[in-house]
Amino acid sequence: MKTKNIMIVGVGGQGSLLASKLLGHLLLSEGYDVKVSEVHGMSQRGGSVVTYVRYGDSVASPVIDEGEADCIVSFELLEAARWLPYLKEDGQIVTNTQQIDPMPVVTGAAAYPEDLVNKMLATGARVDAMDCVALAAEAGNIKAVNLVLLGRLSHYFEFPEEAWMKSIEACVPPKFLEVNKKAFTLGRNA
């Protein structure tokens, strides 16, 4: 099988590390060779962050390059647009519609671009956009955005729901399990 590529992008501090941990667990238990690449340090302080998840029979490079991503999962709208060039011709974007102003917007040096979902669609990209904060709140914790997104992502893969749930159980502390499972299901069925 040719290597498949999933990118998880967002703003440092939004919790993308749990999402990549969970995906890694799932893909390994499905029997694939897997590489997950993260960046720690300075960019975690509110900067643009990206995690690369690659799987297949044999994975070489730990990173994903422009035009290679089968799927981009984004925690924030502007970040989905920023990483758009990494999407494959027939790739899929799954994004939260939450907008977090970057510092140039906060200081007034730039404006937050308008209507990004439609602009991305206009390039021919497949975009699935949803308000994950609202769904996470519905699940019982606004921090469960990552599980809402993964739930939505799961919709585009053939792995059985049970396999996803097993990985959630393996990666999430027991006291947050219920709310995270609920968030996943809300995302999956959204």
Next chain:
Amino acid sequence: MKQLMLGNKAVARGLYEAGVQFASSYPGTPSTEVTEELAKYDDVYCEWAPNEKVAMEAAFGACLAGKRAFCAMKHVGLNVAADPLYTMSYTGVNAGLVAVVADDAGMHSSQNEQDSRHHAIAAKVPMLEPSDSAEALEFTKLAFEISEEFDTPVLIKMCTRVSHSQSIVECGERTVPEKSYEKNIPKYVMMPGNAKKRHPFVEERTRKLIDYAESAPVNRVEMGGTGLGIITSSTSYQYVKEVFGDSVSILKIGMANPLPVKLILDFASKVDELAVVEELDPIMENHVRQLGLKVRGKDILPICGEFSQNLIAESFGRKPASGRKLEETLPMRPPVMCPGCPHRGLFYTLKKLGCTVLGDIGCYTLGAVAPLGSMEMTLCMGASVSSIHGFNKALGAESESRTVCVIGDSTFMHSGMTGLANIAYNQSNSTVIILDNSITGMTGHQQNPTTGYNIKGDPAGKIDLEALCRSMGFTRVRVVDPYRLDECEKTVKEELACAEPSVIISRRPCALLKYVKRRPPLRVNPEKCKSCKSCMRIGCPAISMKNGKAHVDETLCVGCGVCTQLCKFDAFEGMTEEG
């Protein structure tokens, strides 16, 4: 059992299996997790040292005593530890001694992009270079064997993509070899008479290591198409495999120093053209050229920045994959101080007072970024305290009344203290601000000598910063809370105005620490907000302008209340006392 494991964690596992009994490190991205993960094994003694030099010397002591020992650092940390390393090369070891040095091509979280392989060459010590987690584990164990067999410290070079990528490993068992300590003055006392005898040993050892490199399993040939032969290592090997598969032949170098000779000549003879693919400096390439071979390398590949599969494809004339793009330019998203960051209030004050600020290494380097934009120099660990002295000596009283330096608690322990001693001794009227957030922040919350806890989170010795500064002769040592802007402003003004050197400790724990309670988010009363944007001057990511009024993002705000002190109209509501 197969596991997905971070490269740094795989090194830690390798250390555990190799029977390491002592580890001392200073945190630094991308090396930090090696020691953090090792500390999770109860049967390994682990510690955070105040800096890399201390860590390496502590590890040397443990190896001398007969226990396998280890230290880890980032690339620039090896500059600090270079002093012991270069002479440990002469003494050699008793039990094995291995150090990890993690480079940061692309400067994800570093102040320069130096190539650590130069240190291995200059210190004349072997260096292994794994390309994924499985190799990280295996090479770590091998490093101890090499260390003991050849009587040398061994470096393991990691890089961001190997350190911070997870790939599959299989774990083994732990075995703990030990040696006894034996007094050996000619070997371990490096005074001229003894060192003169050790230097030829080092040269002879290098010759033996080159022989070892010729057939070492870490240097392997993967024959494929013979039109092009590529010599490569580390993460570059993975990119080469990604782009070329087995359409080319590859000599994968796992031992970056010393490099083999016959192996390379033999490989070159089997391919039509030869290329070297290595990030940063042309070290393997220069070696290959010295062997009289014709080779492509930095003529087609960059020295600056990190590689990727597309970059390599393009450099070799292949068409890389490409994607679609929006037509408009998107605003950048640089890193920023977190909501509730205690550094924010202090930097706001320094900007308001028009201070010249000499800075240091840590989260607070972000004080240089708009809108705070109040840091004018950052060089290396501890340089703020040393430099302000030179700056003030050069410019005199006028500078002394407006210049401050800022340094974090951990960085101060690392190498700020010696600069402070210079101020006390050679008497400049300098104002030093210690940003004490009670943790090593940027690298992800490591304890340090001022926090009172050790790497395992157990109570430990605690250095009293005020007492330390006073004992150096500073009579003016003040403590301020950076959440209280009035107090900060008054104190900084007074200390700049007074005629003797002073230390201001700006003390409040990092807002991300688990024990720091988040207060409920504030909200803006749109009736009261006059859209003056005063609150925007602190650059808090939780505050933005929405429909012409200030707006607080409730998912980000931690209720620190610094913004409430800037609003003349009391538009921020919901402020609660600290609980």
